[in-house]
Amino acid sequence: MVMYLSKVLLQDATQPYQWHRNLWALFPDQPDAYRPFLFRLERQVRGGVEVLMQSSLEPVASGGCSTVIATRPFQPQVAEGQPLRFRLVANPVKTIQDEAGRMNGKGRVKSCRVPLIDEQQQSLWLQKKLDGVASLQETMVMSRKVLHFRKGGKAGKIVQTTFEGVLRVESPERFWNLQSHGIGPAKAFGCGLLTLARL
Secondary structure, three states: OOEEEEEEEEOOOOOHHHHHHHHHOOOOOOOOOOOOEEEEEEEEEOOEEEEEEEEOOOOOOOOOOEEEEEEEEEOOOOOOOOEEEEEEEEOOEEEEEOOOOOEOOOOOEOEEEEEOOOHHHHHHHHHHHOOOOEEEEEEEEEEOOOEEEEEOOEEEEEOOEEEEEEEEEOOHHHHHHHHHHOOOOOHHHOOOOEEEEEO
């Protein structure tokens, strides 16, 4: 399957919710439920934010708040046992149940996600996500700036972590599925994109 890797300039996007909406405009005529892309904020530049985006469709220049700087097709091919350098910005979390035992609308105890802030816990979280797909050979864990946002009048935050290192592919088919769908939650906020380079 062919994918596309693009460098995009997001202009006038000061809130995290705007990033996803502006990138979505690069894929016109797609149903709302279908999300054909993952992205990661790379750096602040004059006039906006530079984003790296992986998509299953080729982005179309919208003339709006997103400018496609460059795009190229690629077809990931990995082999069992192959070592690869990787980079991932993710939102490592765990799910806990409401301590007071309050119920949700489905008659179950409410649960919520809480961020993992300890480096060892974050590394274990990534190992679990890669279980049966790839093994970590080297891992460096780096914290990033916390993202603050508002949804429906409520404030929220995303605690991002950057993982870099070397992994070894165990299952090429499952690895491809993981890479194309992303890792962990908060994909609409720029988390989950796994980028690779040969050693």
